[in-house]
Amino acid sequence: MGIMTREDAPVRTTPHLLIESRGPWAGASCGAFVRDASTLAGSGHPVQLVLVQDAVTAAVRGTAEDSAEVRALVEAGGEVWVDDFSLAQRGLAADRLIPEARVVGMPEVSARVLAPGVRVVWH
Structure with missing residues (x-):
């Protein structure tokens, strides 16, 4: 068994579920x-950004492309x-x-929230 260098060490990734509820115009904290x-x-962690409430407008074509x-x-x-x-609700x-x-x-979001090892952050 050889010595593992830092480059050889497996990278441990943690799945993240980030939930944004405020729209793009609500201030710099949303961005x-x-x-x-x-x-x-970008660091290799699986990430799902869930847009709820007014934040759904961030995924509308034109808004999100910009x-x-x-x-x-x-x-x-x-x-x-x-x-x-x-x-x-927003038509x-x-x-x-x-x-x-x-x-x-x-139901899908709830399943992800309850999945083992997932870190959840709600903003």
């Missing part, structure tokens, strides 16, 4: 939260999940979302 998700994804934070998250390998109920159809967005229901 910072999405940048945190991008950093985690958002460097959402674009960086997708490019880093993160997933963008959009709450179906929040979309319906938004799924076909208005960026192609990378995935519409999900609360």
